[in-house]
Amino acid sequence: MQNNEPPLETVSAALRGLRAVPGDALEDAVYAAASVVAAAPAGWEAVSGAVLRVGSGIARRCWEHGWQPADVVRLARRELTAAETRFAVDVIAAEARRYAPETLATRWAAQLEEIGAREWWQGDDTFLEGFAGRERLSRFETAACALGALRLMDALPRIGVVGPLPGTAHVQAVRAQAEAVPPRMLGRIRALLAKAESTQFPDEAEALSAKAQQLMARHSIDEALLAAGSTGPSEGPGACRIGVEGPYESAKALLLDAVAAANHCQAVWSAEYGFSTVVGFEADLELVELLYTSLLVQATSAMRRAADEHHARGRSRRTRDFRESFLIAYAGRISDRLSAAVRDVAAEESRPEVLPVLAARDVEVGETAGRMFPETTSHRLKGRDAEGWARGREAADAARLAGGTGA
Structure with missing residues (x-):
């Protein structure tokens, strides 16, 4: 030199x-x-x-x-x-x-x-x-x-581009994205979720979560119908990335996948980079982020309490297996509950155009995800600790769902 x-x-x-x-x-x-x-x-x-x-x-x-x-x-x-x-x-x-x-x-x-x-x-x-x-x-x-x-x-390799590059977003597009869920409604949902996670009274938490679920579900349906009836250019599905970090990242990715699927989105986990890419319409993406964050807080707290009890009984050698099994079972049961909640909301709808509109959106999301990720693999996770699995399902049954009430 x-x-x-x-x-x-x-x-x-x-x-x-x-x-x-x-x-x-x-x-x-x-x-x-x-x-x-x-x-x-x-x-x-x-x-x-x-x-x-x-x-x-x-x-x-x-x-x-x-x-x-x-x-x-x-x-x-x-x-x-x-x-x-x-x-x-x-x-x-x-x-x-x-x-x-x-x-x-x-x-x-x-x-x-x-x-x-x-x-x-x-x-x-x-x-x-x-x-x-x-x-x-x-x-x-x-x-x-x-x-x-x-x-x-x-040394970072090429990965799929998600959203506009910095400096290229138009003012109108930025504002439209920001208003996918109106600030006032978003504030109400966030406030309800925060209270539901922090209250010590189960009845209050259940009421707060039910109210949040009503707001989120109704907005998602109304937004889809509004977009379908618009005569202007329609915005297709977008994508966002959500961090999925260890420990127990595979179980956390499974939970995010359950939340995404219930909210008309698809999640693809990139384990080597510590994130999942969630594909969906903008309003649904925002709700997925909110609900996943809330459920992850609940799952982590419940897992730690259960693991402390497990450890206190002298089974510390298997604590990691217990915790991982707990979260895998929790994610599986939450998936069942969210699916049931979605079916209940749809059953209450009197507008005949709702189901066709939502089905069309699901197709668009699937096609977009397929173009972004032409090669994906599926993995089935199974817990290695029977007690952790059972406790995880119990905790999921007791969880306060922001996007749906108990099954």
Whole structure:
């Protein structure tokens, strides 16, 4: 590497050199490259600007390959150190400066807020020095941290694109997405769910959940009929990603699949990346996210209580099997309850056009999912602990459904 090499090329060359390095030699290779970057003749401030410039380009390529901010950070938390993950967040924040807020899709903007992607530094030439101070790292350690984070992002493969890229969303489309479930109704549903999860009184929780179910089910049907009767251009199914992380991620993915299926959506789990892609119409996608989150909270709390009792009886060696079996059984029973709740709502409908409209939507969702994921495999999960399985079904029977009452 030449001493007069521009800092941008120094950083880019360091990353290129790391692409083909096998895993067992990666740490040494990163340290060697970090030594070169930290000692670049152009100086630390010039290197700082170059790192952010290279990082922004890598982030943009991630988006073009189908990744979203939450996807990258979720994978970083699994594969990288905490400092490297925070560096990846800062790179995402630097790249996000390119876009006007009104050109970001609603979920994209929400992800930036959720991961804390904010520009805290005053100038790009001071970024690395500021990051080093925040993390209490030397320049060498900071360079190694930067290369570790950028190497992961640079190596991400192409996956299916979900939603508009940042900077390409039209104002009208962003507003339409944001209003798929009106803010007032969404607020009422969220408030009901929060109260149902926190109350200590079963009767109150049941009443709150029933009210939330009524609001959600009615809105889904009304939205479908309104769209079917519209004379303007119709919006087809979309997709969103929902994180499904360990432990017991297979059971959690099963629960999400049950919620999606009951709400006219399809979920495809990408185990290697820690998320499921849910395909459906926008209003249904929002309701799936709400209901899955609520049921996961209930399932996790019930599992922990049951596992504590299981452990107290001296069966700690099988606690993991117990917990996994519990969640698998819970997901299976919840699927039955949600399906029954959907049938009950449909049976109460007097409008003859409801069932054909919903059936047509199901076909559209299936076709869209098939195009996005032409090759999928199905797996049948079975718990390995009989007691955990039984307790999971019991807990599912007692769960307060936001999208349906008890079967």
